Amino acid sequence: MSTPRRRISSLGLAIVLAGALIQLVLGVYYLAMAHAPHPHHLPVGIVAPASQRAAIVPSLEAGGSFDVHVYASAKGLTSAIQERKAYGGVVLDQKGATLYVASAASPAVSNLLKNLYVQEYDRRLAASVAKATAGGRPVPATTVTALTKPPKIVDLVALPADDSAGSSLGFMIQALSLGASIASMALGQLGRRTSRSLQRGLGHAALLVIYAALSAGVALLAMSAFGVGRSADHGGLFLAYGLVSLAITASTAAAVSLVGRAGALVGGLYFTLGLIISGSSIAPEMLPRAGRVVGQLLPPGAGASFVRDRLYFSGASDTTELIVLSAFAGVGLLIVIICNLRGGLAASAEPAGGAHSAREVP
Template sequence: MTSPDAPLPFGRRYRRLMFGVIATGLLLQLLLALFFLSIGHAPKPHDLPVGLVAGQQTAAITAKLEEGGSLAVTPYADKAALARAIKQRDVSGGLVVGPTGTTAYTAGAGGNLQAATLRAVAAQLDASAGKPPASTTVDVVPLPADDTNGAVVGYVLQVLALGGSVASLGLGRLIPRAPRSVRRGVGHAAALVAYALASAGVMLAVLHGFGVTAAASGGRLYVDMALLSLALTASTAGFVALIGPAGALAGAIYFLIGAPISSASLPWQFLSPLWAGVGASLPTGGGAAVVRSALYFPAATDGAAYLCLGLYAGIGVAVILVTNALGNRSNRTSLRVFDIVTPIAGRHRA
């Protein structure tokens, strides 16, 4: 009879390892397939914010458009007010109902899916009223010639998320070579800030080289990308400081899970409320919002997105500073949560 501690024969050990690898790979594949198909299969709008200029018909048309919960309608007095709301990202687009038909007011820079939805709704309104389709579309915020498919926001997000993960892992291996102290914590935080600033500078230079930033504010775009980079790297480093190397999985989650539900390619209104909420609460979601606004919607404010990024960046840096300040007794690569709780509990017992 084989002892529990005795090494397995080569054949059994090989088969167990092989089955374990296959099972893990299949489980991961199943989970990713379910995730991606659940967010990208036949997307439909949920409370898509649209504006409406319809004069005396406003109440009747609003009731018709909001049936089923696909659209959330906001009335406006005239075309100028509607266009202003679109530029401020208060609504995704709008409809102007006139005597000859319905005109769709779109924002191509906000996403082709929203624009296509508005054009389809305009055609349906005309058909229900017995009018021929007006076939008129006004693109209030069109995509520039250097980004005709609107993919730049997604590319920026993926590059910064991947680069931030690599930087967090690299610093995580380098920093523990120094004794844990307040000085080491400040150095680690300073390195993350320096990386975020440099990362944003490189990304801005590349975007400028391809002409993407021609109509954007370079200063605002640089600050937004630096904040996004710091939110990604600092929060990942904070997880590593608290739970050890497994915390680096946060970077993988941002890249694999956060990017697809960030609204960079698929607007939140076309996701389920669950995925939309998760996407908006991750730094990738906040980053996609501020980068898109910096590129195409300078009048937008994005307060919630800035708050999201600020919390991830600020809490991540704070965790790094606190764990280093309280961890002078240990040079381990991370400070577990109980390393903080134990001395505090001891003082209370005393």
């Protein structure tokens, strides 16, 4: 016969094993997603004559690391970078070679492109020096000047001094996701104090919207305190943060309405699993394909892209991100209202059904 002490020991052992298993799963997941980020079909551009493209493009696209898009002019390439259609690109013309990057899109990708560019530049420089000094002939001064010129690199959308590492976006999305998850769970528990009804559903939805607006304001306040996003459109940032917060809170609240307290795990999954594949700290194209695709279809990922564009890339198209965030927010609010409405209708019908049954019993 089992004693209370044995039952407690068994429960304790089960908790210890469950904790170790969760740690194992999370550790494997995090390492699989981000232990060694490298490009997967990362979009870049090139402006160069066909003969030079033929020598460069195949090596870049080998292995699926880069997707190289050809542009007719430097203006077309720079516009694509400023609209976040490409992370960078090179222009080869009569003036020489110029690399264009946008460190605000991803410091890691920007550094990767710079390193590749400098390596290729040094390789060509060594070949030019060997050719110029072949046979012991004197090298003209103009040739020496041309050979000693540093590689030209232009950062079209640079990170501001107050966010030189580009980490602010990741921190803000992390804080917003955690706060929104906690708020949605707390509001769900508060709703249990009253019976389900349309009024309760509308009230719950209204509180989620109010929290999203407050959350956006707090995010802007925190950023302003450290000088991040000074030149950004604060109105657009407010709407972006608010929509991200609402997408997380509404979808978590909807899960709680459908399955009870277990639905709160949705908010936990956003934080523990969704953040690392959100692209807020690691560019989506540096993640494995599954992580990249799934990450951008979740509120933290779509939100990170949407907020980044509001911060640094005002000309970028955010259609996909808006659809994802609006779907999570809109469907989530609708489920919260419908679940409360159905509960209210069932509660109002129960007394009548009970009275009818009572009359049928002799």
